Amino acid sequence: MPDPVIAMTLNPKLEIIQGSVVNLNSLLAAGADLKVSTGFTFNEHIDINSKDDQTVAETSTFAQTVIIDDHWSAGFMTLRQPVELPNGFGTANSLSLFLYNQNGLQAMAKLVLDGQVEKALNNDTDDFGYVKNHLISMNDQGTCGVSRNFIYDFDFMAFSLNDIYEELFANSKEGICVGGSIDGMAEAYAKGRGIKLAVKDISEALWGKSTHSDEHFLHCASSYYLTKEKVMIASSLPFISVPADIPLTYKARSYKYCWLVARSDGRVEIRSYSPFENKWLTQTMRTKLRWFASK
Secondary structure (H helix, E strand, C coil), rough: CCCCEEEECCCCCCCCCEEEEHHHHHHHHHHCCEEEEEEEEEEHHCCCCCCCCEEEEEEEECCCEECCCCCEEEEEEECCCEECCCCCEECCCEEEEEEEECCCCEEEEEEEECCHHHHHHCCCCCCCCCEEEEEEEEEEECCCCCCEEEEEEECCCEEEEEEEEEEEEECCCCCCCCCHHHHHHHHHCCCCCEEEHHHHHHHHHHHHHCCCCEEEEEEEEEEEEEEECCECCCCEEEEEEEECCCCCCCCCCCCCCEEEEEEECCCEEEEEEECCEEEEEEEEECEEEEEECCC
16 A cells, blocks of 8 residues: 655645645545644644643544645545544534645634534634634634634645545446446455545535536445446445635535435435534435545
8 A cells, every 4th residue: 555645735824845736636636535734833723821832743634625627626624523632522512624725725614513502612703812823704603504714824734645546437427437447346346445436516516506616535435336237336424515616615604514325327316414404405416426446
């Protein structure tokens, strides 16, 4: 298995000091997994009243990645509970859905899981007193889906890619094979290799027509192969949907927490949850899919 490579590193001014956006996006387009490493000072980022000035190194997994218009990338943390260093979990029962763009722009939505909105909000009306945190916008305060867009001046941001997947099959939205073979995909699946999907135009299905196109890279939870029909079916791990844009941001009442079931004949069913209406919605679409298997 290949070691991860640092495709790009940004300094505190969000200037590229190593690698390039081309490196980053070419690896992401090939299905590579993304982690982002950052550095910060404890009492500048965790507890501003502390005397602890040690440097903290953090590496986070961005299980969902997105490429917009074939040249702009971003990643989402999809399953992160609040962490209160150095002890354990934070007090809010929520998911911290962080979003990092290729240019260093950051965002975070809190998906409140127990309805206790006030506890989850904490100080989400300001910059927490952090000198290096620069709030850009706040959305949906007082709801179960409060979000913010911001920049935190990390010591560095290193985008590491683990190129452990290979594309074995691709289908058009009509279900026609446009690359590889379904037999090759079925053989890889039978050997227990992990499956990852690249799904086109989720934003259009959930948010309507846009001037931007998107391709989401999602890990699969369970997969199935219909041996008679030669149809591969895969269900995804949870992911976040926001309207396709450059950069990707959280906007007012404009994100959903989702799962999907995709078929190699081009049919995709998406089940999404809106924290603002506390409602679920199931929709179907036909789209191009690229199927990857772990190496």
